[in-house]
Amino acid sequence: MAGWHVRDFTPDDLEAVVRLDAESGTTDAPAVFGLSDVVAALHALHPCVVAVADGHLVGAAVGRVEGDRAWVLRICLHPAWRNLGMGTELLSALEHRMQGAGVRTLATVLPPDETGATALRNAGFRPREGLTYFEKAQAVTAQDVVLLASLGALVPPSGLWRRLAGMSAEKRLIERRLVLPLTHPELAAQHGVEPPQAVVLFGPPGTGKSTFAQAVAGRLGWPFMELFPSRLALEGGLAGGLSRRFGEVEQLDHVLVFIDEVEEVAGLRSEADPAFVGVVNELLKSIVRFRDRDGRLLVCATNNVAALDPAFLRHGRFDYVLPIGPPDHEARCALWSSYLARAGAEVDVAALADASDGFTPADIAQAARTVAQATFELTMDTGRRARPTTEDYLATTRRTRPTVTDEMAVEFADHTVRFGRT
CATH class of the missing domain: 1.10.8.60 (Helicase, Ruva Protein; domain 3)
Structure with missing residues (x-):
């Protein structure tokens, strides 16, 4: 007798499957399908079978049906129950349930020698040689979507950069100083380059500073959120509005925050009234907090860079102050x-x-x-x-x-x- 029995997954098994997933891995390579994918499939009642021995869940195979193709998202085996044929039996049971759902092709992707590789071969799965797996991580999670909507943020289309005609010198400068370090942070770190976290774009009106900011967000796949000082002023005062909005931004893993005509909130304090001095001070403090975490970029734009408070442009607050002039x-x-x-x-x-x-x-x-x-x-x-x-x-x-x-x-x-x- 095998010593275990295979049955369908029930919602009461969820915690045990998650715990088993943490114990099951045999390589350090990250799984192609993350635990969140597995849990989502279980909640959606996609086919899943578990193996139980002595009242304990010791194996699981989780699938996800997509039309006539299905994916095996995970094969989990307790270390003490490996190499006994459990994985093969779990896959056979999962395949039977997939066939009942009209699936014609059953596939999976996993690192070499990961748990389940032997069971897949024993169950008749054959590796496809000569293929390269491609993936692209998205910066916005499902949890971010609701927050982004409440903040009025959006992810610009990635093709916006390509549609920026002309301005080749400015595009090259922004590409090299901003986009490359942020899209290749590991390689940048190897060269001692710290990805930028805050920049100022300055130049005459109409030269495309806001469009450049949106295009950079599109290139990065990050949410674009514009702060409007006039609106923030209605939220219990401009200084308080800035503090609250930057506090909300901290909940996002990735974001490009844009402030146009930033001289409205960062002008010369020597010529300002006390209330405006408080606004500038709050913005300076917010920038320091903003720079505490990676994965963020603050872009401020101004038509008159000379009107900005000198402390605002100090090294350590802004990595670059980039000119965006009229097209040649x-x-x-x-x-x-x-x-x-x-x-x-x-x-x-x-x-x-x-x-x-x-x-x-x-x-x-x-x-x-x-x-x-x-x-x-x-x-x-x-x-x-x-x-x-x-x-x-x-x-x-x-x-x-x-x-x-x-x-x-x-x-x-x-x-x-x-x-x-x-």
Whole structure:
């Protein structure tokens, strides 16, 4: 007689299965299917069988059905009951129940020599050679979803970075200083590089600072949460609102927090009233707490970096102070090309880039929208497909006032030298 009997899992077995899972492993390699996957399958009443000996649960096989394919999530065996045929019997019983659910293919993935590998072979499972297992961990857990909703946070699409046309110099700088260390922290640590935790983006309005922040969050797969000082001020005062919001952020394992026009809460204290001094002090304390844990990035944006309190920009609070300026000729060509492709227009891109010197990405987007709307209306009026010409775009560009004046461009260049930390 085998000394054990196999039966279906019942909810009363859950604690014993979890305990057995901790005792069962034979390798240090992490399981492909985590314990949370196992528990979720058990709660959802997916097929599972257990082996019981002398009233004690000593083995378990947990499955999950997905259409006509099913996965063996876990094979657990008490160390004293290995190599006795229990694993093979558990798999046979689990397979029988899977067949009853219409499963045609039964599969699993586990490290070599892990508990159950021998039982799988004995039960007729065959390893597939020449395959590489790929996975991508998500930074947002199921528990985070409710909290993110309450905070008004979201995870931007990963493709947002690719859709940022032009601005290649800024993209390269942000890619290398922010994205690479945060996506490869182990390799960065080997080179003595500490992943950034707080940065300032500065430059004229309309240059895409907030879009860059969202795109970085999308690249990282992290939630993006913007703090609005005007809203926080309604929550019992701005200083208190900042403290509470940063306290809530501490519940998240990963997050990119964005504060636009940060000079509203981090301006020069020497020129501020006592209440505003308290706001700046609270923000400085919040940044220190924010930096206590990895997996977070604070991005502050300002149109006027010179207006910030010197203590705010001190080393140890912000890792980088990065300039985001107006697009150069090459970037303007890329920006125009992206809009022209959508409009199906064949025009002189270089001429448009020359004519839009000093334009921000927002300015170019506005000019392109204006031409697109006029062309659309002409098509509707005439009943014939109208296509914009180079002159249409040039005429609209001449009527569009650039955001960045000559004085602003000179000031930005000066601020880049005085405050930039790249």
